[in-house]
Amino acid sequence: MERVQIFSLIVSLGLLFGVVELVRRRRLRESYSALWIFTSLSIIFFVVFPQLLDRLGRLVGVSYTPFVFFLLAFLFLTLITLQFSMFLSNLSECNKALTQEVALLKQRLEEVEKQAEKA
Amino acid sequence: MSDTLIIIPAHDEDGKVGELVGRIKSLGLDADVAVVDDGSKDGTARAARDAGATVLSLPFNIGYGGALQTGFRYALSKGYSYAVQLDADGQHEPAYIPKLIEPVKAGLADVAMGSRFLGAGEYTSTFMRGLGIKVFGRIASSIIGRKVTDPTTGFQAMDREVIRFYASDSYPVDFPDADVLIMLHRAGLKSVEVPVVMYPRAEGKSMHSGLKPLYYVFKMFLSILVTLLRKNTFRRGG
Numbered sequence: 001m002e003r004v005q006i007f008s009l010i011v012s013l014g015l016l017f018g019v020v021e022l023v024r025r026r027r028l029r030e031s032y033s034a035l036w037i038f039t040s041l042s043i044i045f046f047v048v049f050p051q052l053l054d055r056l057g058r059l060v061g062v063s064y065t066p067f068v069f070f071l072l073a074f075l076f077l078t079l080i081t082l083q084f085s086m087f088l089s090n091l092s093e094c095n096k097a098l099t100q101e102v103a104l105l106k107q108r109l110e111e112v113e114k115q116a117e118k119a
Numbered sequence: 120m121s122d123t124l125i126i127i128p129a130h131d132e133d134g135k136v137g138e139l140v141g142r143i144k145s146l147g148l149d150a151d152v153a154v155v156d157d158g159s160k161d162g163t164a165r166a167a168r169d170a171g172a173t174v175l176s177l178p179f180n181i182g183y184g185g186a187l188q189t190g191f192r193y194a195l196s197k198g199y200s201y202a203v204q205l206d207a208d209g210q211h212e213p214a215y216i217p218k219l220i221e222p223v224k225a226g227l228a229d230v231a232m233g234s235r236f237l238g239a240g241e242y243t244s245t246f247m248r249g250l251g252i253k254v255f256g257r258i259a260s261s262i263i264g265r266k267v268t269d270p271t272t273g274f275q276a277m278d279r280e281v282i283r284f285y286a287s288d289s290y291p292v293d294f295p296d297a298d299v300l301i302m303l304h305r306a307g308l309k310s311v312e313v314p315v316v317m318y319p320r321a322e323g324k325s326m327h328s329g330l331k332p333l334y335y336v337f338k339m340f341l342s343i344l345v346t347l348l349r350k351n352t353f354r355r356g357g
Contacts, residue, residue: 020341020345023345030291030341031338034334093179094179097178100178
């Protein structure tokens with residue numbers, strides 16, 4: 001096995017175990033670990049079957065195999081940041097709803113307190 | 120206030136939830152009913168309230184597990200000793216609630232799970248669902264040491280310890296499922312299965328569609344793995 005393959009294997013195994021450990025410690029939710037686990041498994045897959053990496057390169061029209069690797073890495077980063085953007089959009093929406101709810105509850109509470117004072 | 124709370128998470132079920140609450144009330148059970156309105160855009164909250172249930176309205180949709188957990192947190196804060204969970208779409212037959220509570224109140228188990236495959240009724244699921252249920256049922260069975268026929272049941276009765284457990288941060292709010300069975304076992308909480316009748320889903324959205332089954336399988340395996348790796352921090356009576 002070539003040195004770059006060994007290096008990739010070590011990094012991807014480290015990533016895989018690291019991510020599972022983060023999920024175990026509840027620092028990372030299962031849903032967001034999916035893409036990371038899929039990526040580290042893909043790296044391991046291509047290290048074990050480098051011919052398939054060549055095949056993929058020819059399929060997309062790239063003759064320099066290491067470049068295919070970078071292409072995949074770029075694709076992965078794009079997907080991850082896209083997932084983050086979606087997550088943040090959802091979070092913003094929820095945050096807005098909660099903030100508004102708090103304001104409305106505060107007002108109702110003030111009203112109830114005023115009524116209680118009168119009684 | 121009764122010592123038992125029936126928790127019904129509901130999202131856009133205004134056509135069914137009123138009828139369900141009405142049916143439960145007509146059974147004359149010694150239990151209060153709380154419907155958790157999970158950010159419904161329709162008249163779910165109104166229908167539930169009119170039928171006589173307490174309604175907990177979430178400001179937006181957080182999903183089945185999160186809505187259910189809201190009910191557990193409510194039950195805990197109000198001091199209920201027992202809780203029953205069932206679905207708002209009419210899949211679960213409320214007449215079986217007493218059968219579910221029985222082993223829990225008798226102290227035979229902390230939580231009783233209603234299984235649709237123990238002969239009480241005829242239930243057939245789609246091939247994929249059936250396969251998933253069998254596979255994860257087998258996995259759960261071998262880990263917790265008792266036969267699990269219905270790992271994905273949302274029809275359960277439980278005591279205060281399990282209410283506390285479900286209300287805690289360790290509760291997986293994606294799909295409460297076979298991994299929950301393993302968590303319960305690790306926490307020292309005893310679970311049993313009780314035969315119940317369930318009806319097939321009529322119409323409306325299913326939680327399991329599209330890419331979700333794939334994610335479900337991944338999430339289950341990962342969740343079971345990390346559950347087995349984690350240290351249990353739940354203490355009875357804590």
